[in-house]
Amino acid sequence: MASELRIIPLRGLPEFREGDDVAEAIVKAAGAEPEIxxxxxxxxxxxxxxxxxxxxxxxxxxxxxxxxxxxxxETEKDPRLVELILQESSGIVRxxxxxxxxxxxxxxxxxxxxxxxxxxxxxxxxxxxPVDPDASADRICAGIRKAxxxxxxxxxxxTFGRAWREGHTNVAVGVAxxxxxxxxxxxxxxxxxxxxxxxxxxxxxxxxxxxxVQNKLDGVPVAIIRGFDYPRGEGSARHIVRxxxxxxxx
Amino acid sequence: MASELRIIPLRGLPEFREGDDVAEAIVKAAGAEPEIxxxxxxxxxxxxxxxxxxxxxxxxxxxxxxxxxxxxxETEKDPRLVELILQESSGIVRxxxxxxxxxxxxxxxxxxxxxxxxxxxxxxxxxxxPVDPDASADRICAGIRKAxxxxxxxxxxxTFGRAWREGHTNVAVGVAxxxxxxxxxxxxxxxxxxxxxxxxxxxxxxxxxxxxVQNKLDGVPVAIIRGFDYPRGEGSARHIVRxxxxxxxx
Numbered sequence: 001m002a003s004e005l006r007i008i009p010l011r012g013l014p015e016f017r018e019g020d021d022v023a024e025a026i027v028k029a030a031g032a033e034p035e036i037x038x039x040x041x042x043x044x045x046x047x048x049x050x051x052x053x054x055x056x057x058x059x060x061x062x063x064x065x066x067x068x069x070x071x072x073x074e075t076e077k078d079p080r081l082v083e084l085i086l087q088e089s090s091g092i093v094r095x096x097x098x099x100x101x102x103x104x105x106x107x108x109x110x111x112x113x114x115x116x117x118x119x120x121x122x123x124x125x126x127x128x129x130p131v132d133p134d135a136s137a138d139r140i141c142a143g144i145r146k147a148x149x150x151x152x153x154x155x156x157x158x159t160f161g162r163a164w165r166e167g168h169t170n171v172a173v174g175v176a177x178x179x180x181x182x183x184x185x186x187x188x189x190x191x192x193x194x195x196x197x198x199x200x201x202x203x204x205x206x207x208x209x210x211x212x213v214q215n216k217l218d219g220v221p222v223a224i225i226r227g228f229d230y231p232r233g234e235g236s237a238r239h240i241v242r243x244x245x246x247x248x249x250x
Numbered sequence: 251m252a253s254e255l256r257i258i259p260l261r262g263l264p265e266f267r268e269g270d271d272v273a274e275a276i277v278k279a280a281g282a283e284p285e286i287x288x289x290x291x292x293x294x295x296x297x298x299x300x301x302x303x304x305x306x307x308x309x310x311x312x313x314x315x316x317x318x319x320x321x322x323x324e325t326e327k328d329p330r331l332v333e334l335i336l337q338e339s340s341g342i343v344r345x346x347x348x349x350x351x352x353x354x355x356x357x358x359x360x361x362x363x364x365x366x367x368x369x370x371x372x373x374x375x376x377x378x379x380p381v382d383p384d385a386s387a388d389r390i391c392a393g394i395r396k397a398x399x400x401x402x403x404x405x406x407x408x409t410f411g412r413a414w415r416e417g418h419t420n421v422a423v424g425v426a427x428x429x430x431x432x433x434x435x436x437x438x439x440x441x442x443x444x445x446x447x448x449x450x451x452x453x454x455x456x457x458x459x460x461x462x463v464q465n466k467l468d469g470v471p472v473a474i475i476r477g478f479d480y481p482r483g484e485g486s487a488r489h490i491v492r493x494x495x496x497x498x499x500x
Contacts, residue, residue: 003463
């Protein structure tokens with residue numbers, strides 16, 4: 001039976017640079033209180049992971065292709081940014097006015113291939129998604145286990161828009177130490193009726209829950225979710241990506 | 251600065267029937283512990299609201315139209331259920347095999363107009379969304395203020411699928427006592443960069459967070475979220491609906 005959850009903002013993390021050890025920094029910032037405990041879910045925003053992995057690009061270093069030049073004119077974006085978006089994408093899903101929604105090489109559908117210029121550095125600096133966010137989550141998981149002896153789940157989160165509904169929400173782009181879904185397939189309700197909605201994407205719900213304490217301007221890139229009995233297993237955010245052939249909106 | 255959040259499942263609620271007072275039942279179940287407090291966010295699943303408002307239908311009472319009969323054959327659904335789906339919808343967004351995604355009269359895009367047969371009653375009984383979930387949230391808000399003297403925010407939640415990503419998540423279909431968005435428009439990060447992602451749909455993030463303690467089989471239809479400094483104001487879930495003319499996926 002589910003008990004109370006706590007969503008704890010982790011304060012005192014440093015600015016991250018390429019080569020920094022995110023797991024070590026998290027364990028240090030958590031200290032003796034709130035302390036990382038066995039069974040915690042750590043939700044880590046993509047940006048600090050990308051920075052620690054050197055996924056920061058100076059636009060000055062980018063030479064746009066003719067295709068990027070053309071698309072930049074249509075979308076009124078910097079051609080160098082559009083070049084990076086195209087490099088990070090396997091395809092364009094929608095384009096209208098300044099809106100450019102692509103499918104990233106991981107399969108995520110989002111604006112501008114998830115490339116972001118906020119909280120990165122001086123103008124002309126942008127941040128790409130990690131190359132393999134599941135592997136990033138795995139490394140953080142392993143680092144925390146090594147430092148604390150505890151098993152935790154790690155979710156790498158990013159802020160995406162969605163179809164039909166206004167506003168963005170935080171979702172999972174990397175998962176380790178847990179399954180991303182809670183599955184009720186074949187289970188029956190108290191009336192004997194088999195449940196229609198059988199699969200909840202708890203990884204996305206955890207990412208969104210963490211965002212509530214990660215206020216963008218406060219700079220709280222990590223939240224600890226304590227008290228959630230998550231399904232153990234080898235999870236992957238790639239399982240959240242709906243295969244294109246089953247998707248009615250691509 | 252955001253502090254720790256608590257997500258508290260509210261136990262001891264009764265089965266709801268038409269005419270039952272949801273606010274009164276919530277205050278009673280909360281009792282002296284956890285007690286409803288000023289500033290709490292209450293996330294209430296749609297089903298108990300619909301039941302208390304008499305939005306439960308016996309399929310035996312429904313006569314399908316010829317259009318419903320045709321669509322039922324294509325989707326292999328009960329024609330009486332399809333009749334209700336069409337009555338509750340302003341249009342069909344996608345149809346393939348058994349999948350029927352419509353736009354409800356409120357503007358929500360979801361499967362089967364949000365009509366659900368689980369946790370409702372014996373076979374042949376289905377539950378429709380509230381006619382006006384914002385008004386339902388308002389009534390619960392007012393009832394709790396009357397009983398406790400405290401101001402709370404109320405979110406009516408339901409479980410929806412989404413484009414591009416597998417699994418369902420809980421989202422807000424009704425909002426009262428708060429604004430559904432946290433807005434960073436025009437605010438700048440520590441590097442002086444104006445934030446790109448400027449609007450977070452916190453109402454959906456709160457609905458999803460609550461789901462984590464509302465495990466479908468445990469029957470916990472209400473969760474209290476405590477410690478969240480939500481934006482006060484006259485909110486509405488209708489503001490979350492993206493106007494059709496701005497939507498690239500309808």
